[in-house]
Amino acid sequence: QVQLVESGGGLVQAGGSLRLSCAASGPNFSVFAMGWFRQGPGKEREFVAAISRRGAETTYTDSVQGRFTISRDDAKNTVYLQMNSLKPEDTALYYCAARNAYYVSRNSGEYDYWGQGTQVTVAS
Numbered sequence: 434q435v436q437l438v439e440s441g442g443g444l445v446q447a448g449g450s451l452r453l454s455c456a457a458s459g460p461n462f463s464v465f466a467m468g469w470f471r472q473g474p475g476k477e478r479e480f481v482a483a484i485s486r487r488g489a490e491t492t493y494t495d496s497v498q499g500r501f502t503i504s505r506d507d508a509k510n511t512v513y514l515q516m517n518s519l520k521p522e523d524t525a526l527y528y529c530a531a532r533n534a535y536y537v538s539r540n541s542g543e544y545d546y547w548g549q550g551t552q553v554t555v556a557s
Contacts, residue, residue: 435459435546437529442551445519449555453514455529455548462510463487466532469503469514470541471525471553481527482514483537492537497523519555526550 441453453469468483482493482503491503502515512529530544538544 437548439548439551442553444554450517455512457510463507467512468530470528473525480539486535521555521557
């Protein structure tokens with residue numbers, strides 16, 4: 434069983450930056466591919482970014498490409514999402530997820546474990 438706890442959300446002005454963290458408890462964090470998803474007000478949950486086991490591969494949704502960076506530190510059992518040039522449309526509850534697989538996935542149904550989320554609000 435893996436437990437995921439997100440942190441780092443908050444209120445920021447448009448153009449600002451935040452770094453989200455997702456700390457995992459439980460064994461063998463390094464075998465998991467990790468992802469970030471978000472759910473904005475009145476919207477469905479959507480894929481944001483993912484990173485493979487060992488961090489060799491990353492993928493992003495088009496709207497955050499070039500602004501967000503996903504990374505992982507297996508020694509700390511933590512995955513990060515660095516968010517720069519934030520826009521009001523990035524406002525959402527951000528979730529971390531883990532899947533017991535090597536490769537990345539954009540499909541939320543392929544993830545086995547989820548955190549509770551951290552709120553990001555971007556003011557215009």
